[in-house]
Amino acid sequence: MNPLAILTAIFRPPPTPGVLGVFGHLDATVEAVDKLKAGGHEGYTVYSPIPRHELEDAIAQPVSPVRAFTLVGGIAGCAIGAWLTLYMSYDWPVVVGGKPVGSVPPYVVIMFEMTILFGALTTILGIAFNALFAARRQGTIAYDPRFTNDKFGIFVPCGPERAGAVEQLLRGSGAEEVRRA
Amino acid sequence: MAVSPPGTRLTYDAVTRAIARTLGSPGKGYFLLLGAAVTLLGIGIVCLLFLLRYGLGLAGYSHPVYWAVFITCFVFWVGIAHSGTLISAILFLFRSGWRTAVYRTAEAMTVFAVMTAGLFPLIHIGRQWYFYWLVPYPNERGLWPNFKSPLIWDEFAIGTYFTVSTVFLIMGLIPDIAAVRDVATGWRKKLYSLTALGWRGTNEQWRHYTRGYLYLAALATPLVLSVHSVVSWDFAMAIVPGWHATLFAPYFVAGAIYSGVAMVITLLIPIRKLFHLEDIITVHHFENLAKLCLLTGSIVGYAYVVEYFVAWFGGNPQERAAFWYRAFGSFWWASWTMIICNAFLPLLLWFKKIRTNLTALFVISIFVNIGMWFERFVIIVVSLAGEPFERWSNAGYNATWADWGIMAGSFGWFFMWFLLFAKNFPAVSISEVKEVLPPPRRAGQGRGVHA
Numbered sequence: 001m002n003p004l005a006i007l008t009a010i011f012r013p014p015p016t017p018g019v020l021g022v023f024g025h026l027d028a029t030v031e032a033v034d035k036l037k038a039g040g041h042e043g044y045t046v047y048s049p050i051p052r053h054e055l056e057d058a059i060a061q062p063v064s065p066v067r068a069f070t071l072v073g074g075i076a077g078c079a080i081g082a083w084l085t086l087y088m089s090y091d092w093p094v095v096v097g098g099k100p101v102g103s104v105p106p107y108v109v110i111m112f113e114m115t116i117l118f119g120a121l122t123t124i125l126g127i128a129f130n131a132l133f134a135a136r137r138q139g140t141i142a143y144d145p146r147f148t149n150d151k152f153g154i155f156v157p158c159g160p161e162r163a164g165a166v167e168q169l170l171r172g173s174g175a176e177e178v179r180r181a
Numbered sequence: 182m183a184v185s186p187p188g189t190r191l192t193y194d195a196v197t198r199a200i201a202r203t204l205g206s207p208g209k210g211y212f213l214l215l216g217a218a219v220t221l222l223g224i225g226i227v228c229l230l231f232l233l234r235y236g237l238g239l240a241g242y243s244h245p246v247y248w249a250v251f252i253t254c255f256v257f258w259v260g261i262a263h264s265g266t267l268i269s270a271i272l273f274l275f276r277s278g279w280r281t282a283v284y285r286t287a288e289a290m291t292v293f294a295v296m297t298a299g300l301f302p303l304i305h306i307g308r309q310w311y312f313y314w315l316v317p318y319p320n321e322r323g324l325w326p327n328f329k330s331p332l333i334w335d336e337f338a339i340g341t342y343f344t345v346s347t348v349f350l351i352m353g354l355i356p357d358i359a360a361v362r363d364v365a366t367g368w369r370k371k372l373y374s375l376t377a378l379g380w381r382g383t384n385e386q387w388r389h390y391t392r393g394y395l396y397l398a399a400l401a402t403p404l405v406l407s408v409h410s411v412v413s414w415d416f417a418m419a420i421v422p423g424w425h426a427t428l429f430a431p432y433f434v435a436g437a438i439y440s441g442v443a444m445v446i447t448l449l450i451p452i453r454k455l456f457h458l459e460d461i462i463t464v465h466h467f468e469n470l471a472k473l474c475l476l477t478g479s480i481v482g483y484a485y486v487v488e489y490f491v492a493w494f495g496g497n498p499q500e501r502a503a504f505w506y507r508a509f510g511s512f513w514w515a516s517w518t519m520i521i522c523n524a525f526l527p528l529l530l531w532f533k534k535i536r537t538n539l540t541a542l543f544v545i546s547i548f549v550n551i552g553m554w555f556e557r558f559v560i561i562v563v564s565l566a567g568e569p570f571e572r573w574s575n576a577g578y579n580a581t582w583a584d585w586g587i588m589a590g591s592f593g594w595f596f597m598w599f600l601l602f603a604k605n606f607p608a609v610s611i612s613e614v615k616e617v618l619p620p621p622r623r624a625g626q627g628r629g630v631h632a
Binding site: 027049056067112114 | 192193194197317325326327328329333334337338340341344345348349352356359360362363364380381382383384385386387388389390391392393396397400401403404407411612613615616620621622623
């Protein structure tokens with residue numbers, strides 16, 4: 001395989017074959033998701049201009065792993081705050097009024113701020129890893145610019161042999177527009 | 182609580198169009214405002230260059246007043262920054278639907294206000310080229326900052342606040358940039374394609390995004406309360422009469438939110454007019470902001486009373502002398518400006534007629550801004566000038582043209598960033614405004630959620 005072909009495969013992957021349905025109504029989209037699930041379809045993508053609980057419930061995905069990032073980041077931040085203040089105090093001890101060099105109460109402020117800082121930054125990393133890289137993975141599936149405006153959409157990846165049935169299913173649920181990609 | 186009055190049916194498409202329209206080619210009024218902001222900034226920069234050349238003596242510092250207008254401006258701008266996170270994080274956790282129309286402006290204001298505030302400690306230290314001495318990192322000096330000093334806590338608090346609020350602003354912007362990307366043309370389409378980071382609103386993206394947003398809000402909420410508490414401890418940890426009070430943390434936090442909400446009103450009223458967003462930002466939103474002002478303003482007014490009461494009731498002659506000086510000493514005019522603007526004028530907001538009158542609201546919000554600037558001036562400068570154990574060296578302090586010039590420059594800096602932001606990125610959240618609208622259903626319109 002020549003290097004150009006490898007690069008093309010990475011940066012310009014071929015589009016995923018499948019069917020894209022455009023919906024004007026939320027309840028129609030939910031109905032279509034329910035039917036897809038009942039029909040045993042997998043790997044479909046639902047587009048929505050806003051997050052809605054109805055869709056979330058219909059798709060029934062597990063809770064996002066972002067929370068683990070937040071937890072680990074927060075704990076790490078607190079630990080780094082404690083290390084920073086205590087280590088540096090003992091590294092350059094300034095004894096004032098016979099008070100302990102490593103006095104924890106004032107350091108709690110810094111530990112607190114570092115907890116928040118690291119927690120927030122790892123949350124962002126968690127979202128980036130999970131959502132934005134998912135965008136890269138999903139870059140090959142069909143999209144319509146109306147999905148960020150006022151339309152909902154469902155993309156079902158499938159070969160030409162099943163496309164007809166999927167088209168019918170989406171139309172039957174109330175899709176305004178169905179096309180093959 | 183209805184978000185838009187019954188009868189006006191906003192659709193998702195109308196929201197996208199209305200907000201995307203604000204990003205069109207700017208008019209004459211916009212350039213006039215931007216020009217004014219840049220001119221102010223220029224004045225500030227010239228004054229700062231003089232200060233760099235001739236030293237801090239130019240700023241009117243004289244014993245015992247070594248914290249003056251620059252620190253006042255620092256606290257003022259940090260305070261302004263607080264309403265943004267309050268509206269975007271705390272009201273998000275409380276699920277108040279009305280925040281959606283105003284939170285983006287407040288959040289952008291937060292980021293730019295912290296950027297402005299952060300300049301003042303650097304200006305104030307005099308030898309700006311040594312600013313990195315504040316940063317704890319291994320170095321050849323073998324010297325670490327003193328972590329028992331509230332000034333170092335402050336550095337951590339402000340640094341964290343700036344980072345987290347910037348991240349929060351950008352997070353909220355991503356779906357909206359994607360929405361304007363899909364309706365934009367020309368070079369703007371390229372800009373938004375790049376900055377939307379591949380957002381398409383898929384279920385996988387929303388799943389992680391909404392979860393992450395919730396955690397960011399949960400982290401930002403204690404942060405916003407901590408930041409101004411830490412700023413207040415810069416003063417409360419010192420033994421200067423008028424500073425050394427346990428009241429300071431809640432007093433400063435309430436004051437910060439008060440001034441911040443006032444600034445949101447000051448900014449939103451012209452923005453709404455300039456960008457024709459009357460359908461999206463309604464009088465109802467302003468009334469809620471006014472109520473928030475009334476609440477926090479009352480807490481601030483109460484804190485003023487408590488301060489004077491404790492000074493008298495505590496029986497400490499130094500404390501009494503400091504507060505006597507504050508009310509009747511050479512800076513009496515500053516103290517009374519603060520009390521009238523912050524504690525008395527906002528009482529007008531008890532009347533619904535005034536809360537829903539935008540002109541009145543705009544005027545009151547400007548007076549609150551002035552009052553809150555003077556509150557910090559009174560706390561910082563007047564307390565130092567009136568230090569009872571320094572009686573022999575009182576008075577004598579006068580702010581100079583360098584102080585006022587740099588302060589004017591800070592306003593220019595703030596408004597310049599804000600105006601550039603409002604014209605290039607959606608100043609009102611598109612996806613969140615849609616969230617509170619009833620979604621399109623086949624069986625007629627349903628209800629929106631209070632997201």
